[in-house]
Amino acid sequence: MKLASFEYENRQSWGIVLNNPAENRLWVYEPEKVDRQLQHSATTTNGYSVSMPTFMPDCVWPTTLKEFLELEDEGMKVLSRLETFLIRFLAQSDEARMTYCGYPVEDVQLLSPIPDPRLMWGLVQNCPTFIRANPARHSTNLFPQGHQRPCGSVVGNNQIFFHPKNVGKLAYNVELGVVIGKKGRNIPVNRALEYVAGYTVVIDSSMAGYEKQMYTEKINHYDVAKKYDWYIGATCSWAGKMADAHCTVGPWITTKEEIGNVYDLLVYTRMKGKNRDRAHTSGTLLGVERVITWYSSFATLFPGDIIHMGTLGTDGVGLPEECCFNGPTDTIESEIEAVGEVKSPVLNLNFGDWRTKDDPTRIHISPAVRKVMADGKGEISIKDWSLDSARHFWTVFKNYKSAETNEGIHMLKTPRFLCAPNSALGITGNTVEIPPRANDLEISVELAAVIKKLANKLTSENAQEHILGYTPMISITDSSFDDILVEPTTFQEKGLPLVYGRWADGFNTVLEKPVNIDRKEVSKLKMKLNVEGIGCADGNTDEYYVDAADSLVFFTSYITFFPGDVVTLGHTGNRIVIPRDKVKDGMKITAEIEKLGTVCVTLKKSDARDVNVPFNQLTL
Numbered sequence: 001m002k003l004a005s006f007e008y009e010n011r012q013s014w015g016i017v018l019n020n021p022a023e024n025r026l027w028v029y030e031p032e033k034v035d036r037q038l039q040h041s042a043t044t045t046n047g048y049s050v051s052m053p054t055f056m057p058d059c060v061w062p063t064t065l066k067e068f069l070e071l072e073d074e075g076m077k078v079l080s081r082l083e084t085f086l087i088r089f090l091a092q093s094d095e096a097r098m099t100y101c102g103y104p105v106e107d108v109q110l111l112s113p114i115p116d117p118r119l120m121w122g123l124v125q126n127c128p129t130f131i132r133a134n135p136a137r138h139s140t141n142l143f144p145q146g147h148q149r150p151c152g153s154v155v156g157n158n159q160i161f162f163h164p165k166n167v168g169k170l171a172y173n174v175e176l177g178v179v180i181g182k183k184g185r186n187i188p189v190n191r192a193l194e195y196v197a198g199y200t201v202v203i204d205s206s207m208a209g210y211e212k213q214m215y216t217e218k219i220n221h222y223d224v225a226k227k228y229d230w231y232i233g234a235t236c237s238w239a240g241k242m243a244d245a246h247c248t249v250g251p252w253i254t255t256k257e258e259i260g261n262v263y264d265l266l267v268y269t270r271m272k273g274k275n276r277d278r279a280h281t282s283g284t285l286l287g288v289e290r291v292i293t294w295y296s297s298f299a300t301l302f303p304g305d306i307i308h309m310g311t312l313g314t315d316g317v318g319l320p321e322e323c324c325f326n327g328p329t330d331t332i333e334s335e336i337e338a339v340g341e342v343k344s345p346v347l348n349l350n351f352g353d354w355r356t357k358d359d360p361t362r363i364h365i366s367p368a369v370r371k372v373m374a375d376g377k378g379e380i381s382i383k384d385w386s387l388d389s390a391r392h393f394w395t396v397f398k399n400y401k402s403a404e405t406n407e408g409i410h411m412l413k414t415p416r417f418l419c420a421p422n423s424a425l426g427i428t429g430n431t432v433e434i435p436p437r438a439n440d441l442e443i444s445v446e447l448a449a450v451i452k453k454l455a456n457k458l459t460s461e462n463a464q465e466h467i468l469g470y471t472p473m474i475s476i477t478d479s480s481f482d483d484i485l486v487e488p489t490t491f492q493e494k495g496l497p498l499v500y501g502r503w504a505d506g507f508n509t510v511l512e513k514p515v516n517i518d519r520k521e522v523s524k525l526k527m528k529l530n531v532e533g534i535g536c537a538d539g540n541t542d543e544y545y546v547d548a549a550d551s552l553v554f555f556t557s558y559i560t561f562f563p564g565d566v567v568t569l570g571h572t573g574n575r576i577v578i579p580r581d582k583v584k585d586g587m588k589i590t591a592e593i594e595k596l597g598t599v600c601v602t603l604k605k606s607d608a609r610d611v612n613v614p615f616n617q618l619t620l
Contacts, residue, residue, distance in 0.1 A: 001016055001079065001080065001083055001198075001254075001255045001258070002016065002017035002018075002252045002253070002254050002255075002258075002340070003015070003016060003017070003065055003068075003079075003113065003198070003252055003253045003255065004016075004017050004028050004065075004105075004110055004111075004113060004250075004251065004252035004253075005064070005065045005110070005111040005112065005113050005114070005115055005156070006028055006103075006108040006109060006110050006111055007108065007109040007111060008103055008107070008108045008109070010374075012064075012111065012115070012371070013030055013063075014030070014064060014065035014068065015028040015029050015030045015031060015102060016028070016029050016031065016079070016082075016083050016086070017105065017252055018083070018086065018087060018090070020090065020095070020104075021090055021091050021095070022090075022095050023104070025104060025105070025106075026104070026105040027102045027103060027104055027105065028102050028103055028105055028108060029086065029098065029101050029102035030101055030102060031055075031056075031061045031068075031079060031082055032056070032059060032060065032061035033100065033101035033102070034082060034086055034098065034101045034102075035055045035056055035059040035061065035082065036059045037097050037098065037100060037101050038052055038053075038055075038085070038086075038089070039052060039054075039059060041093075041094055041097055046093075047093075048093075053081065053085060055078050055081060055082045056078060062075075065113060065114065065253075065304075066114050066116075066303065066304035069179075069180075069181050069197055069303035069304050070183075070302075070303045070304070072181060072182045072183070072303065073181075073182065076181070076197070076255070086098070109156070109158070109159070110156045110157040110158065110250055110251050110252070111156035111159070111250075111367060112154045112155065112156040112248075112249040112250055112367075113156075113179065113200050113249065113250060113252055113253045114179065114249075114304045114306060115151070115154070115156070115367060115368060115371065116151040116154075116368045116371070116391070117149075117151055117154060117304060117305060117306045118151075118302060118304060118305055118391075118421065118422060118423075119148065119180075119301070119302070119305035119306065119307070119421050119423075120148065120149035120150070120151065120153070120154060120247070120306050120308075121146055121147070121148050121149075121295070121305075121306070121307050121308070121421075122146050122147055122148075122149060122175065122202075122204060122241065122307075122308045122310070123144050123145065123146040123286070123291065123307070123308065123309050123310035124145050124146055124147070124310055124492075125140075125145055125285075125310065125492070126144070126145070126146075126284050126285050126286055126309055126310030126311075127283055127284060127285065127310055127311055127312060127313075127315070128283060128285060129283075129311075129313075129314075129315065130315070137490075138488060139486060139487075139488060140285070141484065141485055141486055141489060141493045142285060142286060143286075143294060143481070143484055144286055144290075144291045144294055144295065145492060145493070145496055146310070147234075147238040147241055147242070147418065147419070148418070148419040148420055148421055149241060149242050149247060149419065150242055150391070150392050150419055150559060150560075150561075150562075151368040151391060151392075151562075152244050152245075152366040152368050152369050152559065152560045152562070153241070153242050153243060153244060153245065153246050153247045153366070153559075154247050154248075154249055154366075154367070154368065155245050155247070155248050155249070155344060155366075155367055156248070156249065156250045156251070156367065157248070157250035157251035157342045157343065157344070158343065158344065158345070159245070159248070159344060159367060160245060160344065160345055160346075160347045160355075160361050160365065161203070161205070161245060161246065161248055161332060161344035161345065161346050161347070162243070162244060162245035162246060162347050162361075162365045163207060163246075163346060163347065163348040163349065163350070164207065164209060164243070164349055164558060165349045165350055166209075166212070166350070167207040167208050167209035167212070167240075167558070168207060168208030168209070168211070168212070169208075169318055169319065170205070170207070170318070170319050170325065170332075170346070170348065171205065171206070171316035171317060171318040171319070172203050172204065172205040172269065172316065172317055172332050172334075173203075173204055173205075173269050173277065173311045173312075173313065173314060173315060173316055173317055173334075174201065174202070174203065174204075174267045174268065174269045174277075174279075174311070174312060174313070174334035174335070174336065175201075175202040175203075175204045175308040175309055175310060175311060175312065175334075176199060176201075176202070176262070176265075176267070176281055176308065176309045176312065176336060176339075177199060177200035177201060177202040177249060177306050177307070177308045177309075178196055178199060178288050178291075178292075178306065178307045178308070178309065179196070179197045179198050179199065179200055179253050179304070179305075179306055180195055180196065180197065180292075180301045180302065180303055180304065180305040180306070180307070181195060181196060181197025181198070181303055182194065182195045182197075182303060183300065183301065183302050183303060184292075184296055184300070184301050185296050185299075185300045185301075185505075185608070186296055186297060186435075186436070186606075186608040186609060186610075186611050187292055187293055187296040187301070187611065188293065188609075188611050189289045189290060189292075189293040189611070190289075192288065192289035192290075192292040192293050193256065193288065193289060195292060195296075195301060196256050196288065196292070197253060197255060197256070197303070198253040198254050198255035198256050198258075198259075199253070199254055199256065199259060199262065199336070199339045200249055200250060200251075200252065200253050200254070200306070200339065200340070200342075201249070201250060201251070201334050201335065201336050201339055201340050201341065201342045202247065202248070202249050202306075202308040202334070202342075203247065203248040203249075203332060203333075203334045203342060203344065204241070204247060204308065204310075204311065205241070205246055205247065205316075205332075206237055206238075206240040206241045206246075206316070207240045207243055207246065207558070208236070208240055209240060209243065209557060209558050210235055210236055210239040210240055210414075210554075210557070210558070211236035211237070211240065213414055213554065213557065214232060214235060214236055214412065214414050228409075228410045228412075229398065229408075229409055229410065229416075229491075229495070230491040230492055230494065230495030231397045231398055231416035231495060232410075232412070232416055233491070233492075234416070234418060234492070234495065234499075235414075235415075235416045235417055235418070238418060239417065239418070239555075239558075239559070240558070242419055242558075242559050243558040243559055244364075244365050244366045244369070244456075244558065244559060244560050245361075245365040245366050245367075248332075248334075248342055248343070248344040249306070249342070250340070250342040251340045251341065251342050252340060254338065254339045254340060258338065259338055259339065260338075262281060262288060263281050263282045263284070263287065264280075264281065264282065265280070265281040265336055265337040265338055265339065266278065266279075266280055266281075266336075266337045267279050267280065267281060267312050267313070267334070267335065267336045267337065268333075268334065268335040268336075269313065269314070269317050269332075269333070269334055270332070270333040270334070270335070270343075271317075271319070271325075271331070271332060271333070272329070272330060272331055272333075273331075273333070276314075276317045277313045277314045277317050278313065279311075279312040279313030279314075280312065281312060281336070283312045283313065284309055284310065284312065286309075288307075288309065291307060291309070292307070293611050295307070296611070297435060297436070297437050297610070297611050298435045298437060298438075298478065298500070298503060298504040298505075299421065299423055299424070299503055299504055299505055300423055300505055302423075324351050325346055325348060325351070326346055326347065326348035326349075326350070326351035326352060326354060327345065327346070327354045328345045328354060329345070330345060330346050331343045331344060331345050331346065332344055332346060347361075347365075364456075364560070366560060369454060369456075369560050369562075372454065372562065372563070373454070377563065378453055378454045378563065379452060379453035379454070379563055380452060380453070380468065380563040380564050381468075382468060382469055382513050382514060382516060383513075385450060385468060385513060385514065385564055386512075387422075387425055387426070387427050387510075389563065389564030390422045390425055390450075390564050390565055390566045391422060391562045391564065391565055392419055392420075392422060392561070392562065392565045392566075393419070393420040393421065393422050393424050393425050393508065393565070393566050393568075394417060394418075394419055394420070394555065394561070394565060394566070394567040394568070395417065395418055395419075395420055395499075395502070395567075395568055395570060396415045396416065396417045396546070396551060396567070396568065396569050396570040397415075397416045397417065397418070397498070397499075397570055398416055398570070399415055399416070399544055399545050399546055399569055399570045400543045400544060400545060400570070400571065400572040400573050401543055401544075401545050402543070402573045403545075403573070406573055411545055413546065413550075414546075414554050415545075415546045415550075415551045415554060415555075417551070417554075417555060418499060420499075420502070420503055421503060422566075423505050423506075424502060424503050424504065424505065424506070424507050424508050425506070425508050425509075425510065425566055426505075426506030426507070426508065426509045426510070426601065427509065427510065427511075427512055428509055428510065428511055428512060428598075428599040428600055428601070429600060429601075430506055430509065430601060430602070431601070431602045431603070431604050432476065432504075432505070432506045432507065432509070432601050432602070432603055432604065433505065433506075433604050433605075433606045434478075434504075434583055434603055434604065434605050434606055435478070435504055435606055435608075435610075436606050436608055436609065436610035436611075437478075437480050437610050438478045438480050438504075438580065438583070439478065439479045439480040439482075439483055439580045440479045440577055440578065440579050440580050441476055441477065441478060441479070441577070441578040441580075441583060442476070442477040442479065442501075442575050442576070442577050442578075443474065443475070443476055443477075443529065443531055443575060443576045443577070443578060443589055444474075444475045444477070444529065444571035444572070444574075444575045444576075445472060445473070445474060445475075445527045445528065445529040445537070445539060445572075445574075445591035445592075445593070446472070446473040446474075446475050446568045446569060446570060446571055446572075447470060447472065447473070447522070447525075447527075447541050447544065447548070447568070447569050447593060447596075448470065448471050448472070448473040448508075448510055448566055448567060448568040448569070449467050449468075449469070449470050449471075449514070449548040449566075449567045449568075449569075450467070450468040450469055450470075450471065450514040450564065450565070450566055450567075451466060451467065451468060451552075451561045451562065451563055451564060451565040451566075451567065452465070452466050452467055452468035452469075452563060453466055453563050454560060454561070454562065454563060455552060455555075455556050455560065455561040456556050456559075456560040456561075457556055457557065458552050458553050458556045459553060460549070460550065460553055463549035463550070463552045463553050464519045464549045466552060466561075467519075467548060467549065467552070468514055468516070468563075468564075469513070469514030469515045469516045469517065470514055470515055470517055470522055470548070470593075470596055471510040471511040471514045471515065471596060471597075471599070472510075472511065472527070472591050472592060472593035472596050472597065472598065472599050473508055473509060473510050473568050473591070473599065474508070474509040474529075474589050474590075474591045474599050474600075474601050475502055475507065475508050475509075475568070475571060476502065476504070476507040476508070476589075476601075477498065477501035477502045477507075478501045478502075478504060478507075479497070479501060480501075481496070481497030481498075481500045481501050482497045485497070506601075508566075508568065509591075509599050509600075509601045510566065510599060511596070511597055511599055515595070515596045515597065517595060517596065519547070519548075519549055521595065522541060522547075522548075522595075522596075523541060523542055523547065524540060524541060524542045525540065525541045525593050525594040525595055525596070526538070526539075526540055526593070526594040527539035527540060527541060527572070527574075527591070527592070527593050527594075528590075528591065528592045528593075529574065529575075529576060529589075529590075529591050530589070530590045530591075531576045531578060531587070531589050532587050532588045532589070533582070533584075533587065534576055534578055534582065535576055536576075537574040537575065537576050538574060539572045539573070539574040540572075541593065543572040543573065544569050544570075544572070546569075547569070548567060548569060551567065551569070552567070555567075583603060583605060584603070584605070585603070585604050585605055586602060586603070586604075587602065587603040588600060588601070588602050588603075589601050589602075589603070
């Protein structure tokens, strides 16, 4: 099956993409409308008068494709039955009646199959080229290395790919998108594909806007980590991938039974229909199964999550310098055999703005942001905020004044930051399950802010207005990601364990409601941390080098933050380590920030099997 999300006459829906036999062109059919029409067509004088099959109870289907995927295997079985019946019904029965149940694909605006993915995790350096083409590379650490994109970065087929002014050259490449179809944790490798709904095509790209802001002098990009640290390089490169409308996904989800061997597909990167690169899905270091097993060893995967597997050929196909590439017919394209082909017209503001006056992207370039605005949800109150409101969790790294002394970190006025999945957040009073893979745990008390309203291109004058309130945060960082590193390592391989270490479910605990407090008041508050049976640590919010408001000014240069998002300023110099053998069921952690309140969490050791072991030790 091919499953698509689309917009028609300002209404969003989803459906099955099929060839209409009478017209010999693709239509997208809405399952609920099909189901209802089929029941209505069972008159007393046709062949289905008493034998019309039933599909969903009362013909009520989920309103979005993401909600449909949450029905998991049972939903897929029902939809497959409906598709099989619809194909035959179109060919031999009442094709005219079905014209009220769908639309020609060219008449709708295809969206990203999941327009607002919770997880949009993109792997990097997952291709042999990174090793083969680097003579200094003598080994590689085979764990998934990648970044989390916010939903504002995602666009669908034929939606505008946005390239702001003065952010460097445009480069892009094709990647295989894996769409999760079933909720899971601790998934063994031999069952990993059971959790895949299907595959989609991703155009991965980045832009250098953050890089230009962070550099205080002209430095070759690949020397950044040597002069400063890897977290600067990650912000420069990966934050650019998070920019609004900078990642095309689609045109649909092709379910896995239509693909066969996912490692035997040709892939193409094109420009205006002309090939720029050709590769093959066998050109990956880590396959789908292994990546799913690894991620689920510390965090839950949910239906609608998307993992894109990294470049399969050239990493970043650049446009020629002499190419004035900007206009509705200037498209970047990617295709994966049997999955589909996706393309986007490029709006490159370096060469002007070709949009019409009534183009909806003038409201905002990101489809996800426009949807929030259209739904009247562009701002949130403390009363209405809950953990479910947080689409994204933003983390600032190495943001305390003694980091230069303690860690040799060069201090910058621009914060090092990355996006994390919202499942890493938890509410005070919860019990946090420590994954089987975990080793020593580093505990910190942090200051976090909650975003009040859509935030884009903020200034120092209005940034505080976009903060709903503040909360103390207990952060847990699992050191086990360091355990798999084999020397010699790259700066990235050494840097990522601190990122992933706090991604486990509920590892970052906040208040039930943030506290509204003035920016000046929050700058010098006492911080306290207590770990039962281990010890205490004190700190102060004046240890932070860059505060929340100034951080937002930098973040929102190219990325739109959503109401309810959570931003932590990161740990300070005062942390507590719980050795692995000291982690006990019922162990309590408490953190307090003066004037904001107290958060607490209870630890529980998981009794699940550790799937993050060498593959020759797995029972298949």
